[in-house]
Amino acid sequence: MSATAPITQDVMTIKRVLPDGPTNIVGLTRDAMHDALIAAGTPEKQAKMRVNQIWQWIYHWGVRDFAEMTNLSKGFRAKLADTFVIALPEVVTREVSKDGTRKYLVRIAGGHEVEVVYIPETDRGTLCISSQVGCTLTCSFCHTGTQKLVRNLTAGEIIGQVMLARDDLDGWPEKGISTADQAPRLLSNVVLMGMGEPLYNFENVRDAMKIAMDGEGIALSRRRITLSTSGVVPEIARTAQEIGCQLAVSFHATTDEVRDTLVPINKRWNIEALLNVLREYPKVSNSERITFEYVMLKDVNDSDEDARRLVKLIDGIPAKINLIPFNEWPGAPYTRSDKARIEAFAEIVYRAGYASPIRRPRGEDIMAACGQLKSATERERKSRKQIEAETGTGR
Ligand code: SAH
Ligand code: SF4
Secondary structure (H helix, E strand, C coil): CCCCHHHHHHHHHHHHHCCCCCEECCCCCHHHHHHHHHHCCCCHHHHHHHHHHHHHHHHHCCCCCHHHCCCCCHHHHHHHHHHEECCCCEEEEEEECCCCCEEEEEEECCCEEEEEEEEECCCCEEEECCCEECCCCCCCCCCHHHCCCCEECCHHHHHHHHHHHHHHCCCCCCCCCCHHHCCCCCCCEEEECCCCCHHHCHHHHHHHHHHHHCCCCCCCCHHHEEEEECCCHHHHHHHHHHCCCEEEEECCCCCHHHHHHHCHHHHCCCHHHHHHHHHHHHHHHCCCCEEEEEEEECCCCCCHHHHHHHHHHCCCCCEEEEEEECCCCCCCCCCECCHHHHHHHHHHHHHCCCECCECCCCCHHHCCCCCCCCHHHHHHHHHHHHHHHHHCCCC
16 A cells, blocks of 8 residues: 555545535545544544444445444444445346356446446356446557546445445355355456556555455455556556556557557557566566457457567566457457467467467357447447337337
8 A cells, every 4th residue: 555645635535525425435445444434523542443343344244234233332333324325336237148147237426337247157256347437548449449538436436346246146244154164255356357447547446456355355365356457557567566466468469560559558658668567567566477468350460470479579477368359349440360360379379388368258148248348238228229219119
């Protein structure tokens, strides 16, 4: 956690919010909750213990009502209920794919919507969460990139996605049962691979992930959290120091010329600058390896030469290469590489000593694949509108 800046910022927010109405307690860091409790009249000496108690109720037991926090006095519970709310984003729709993938459309303050996807696998259950509504970047193969940034999500809205999925999936621990005897967690991993560039919303993403990793609450190991970035170089070093989670990088090209067009942030920080900071990441964050994401675009970045250049570039970096068959969307300027081409590319990378899994699209029937988020929902709305216009139904 960095020194004092974020705490000051949080206190300022609280001061501004308190006179007008309750503050959402979900998303406050421990320090911010501590300060908020004191601002609300909790004696300083008790504040740390109260934070511990409230923290466990909210993040370990999943309690949503201060009245249920039975180890706090009735008076204090009432005071909390006057001052704070325990609020999560609202689930608008929930779709379940044939393969078990679940997609939630959730609404956040201001009526904006983001999507959250749960992907069950045999050995894990991964939740893909969003960090922004839209994105400031304009990667040419990504549908989110065609949607302007509307706003950053707050830390509460980011951790709230994990909590609402836990509500839907495995519930929260059952009281009176030892940790060892609890049912296995269906939600075991989190990836920041939904909408938005997490490193352009650094503080909120960091605070939310600190909450997710806190051992007294949701308690996900930092090895089970992966942050995906398009390559915001200065923030990558900070991620290693202040979050320490696993890192995935949207690499996608092996020359600056091609990467400039696919991932335009490359014009600001090119491949060399990116690789330099990536070399340091595993040491600083004490993580095993970096995931290089590589979207397979027919005749753009998928040649044998690209594969050979890729392994040369990343030489010396502990890495895994995740090959993502391009997920097409209406109006996309690319097509997906052929299966045989993807396999030949994977083979070259594999022979050079790197794991090179080809990402299997999941939840295709509910349009839950990478880069399709939100677009599907928008498209659905559009077609509904079109139908209404054609048939004269609707209002
Ligand atoms: N902004 C971050 C994280 C969100 S995107 C980033 O760019 O890394 C998550 C992953 O999906 C990224 O690797 C992104 O490049 C990839 N992606 C985006 N659109 C895609 C598409 N249409 N098909 C396949 N992968 C896509
Ligand atoms: Fe934004 Fe990531 Fe999409 Fe690029 S790939 S436009 S950084 S969400």
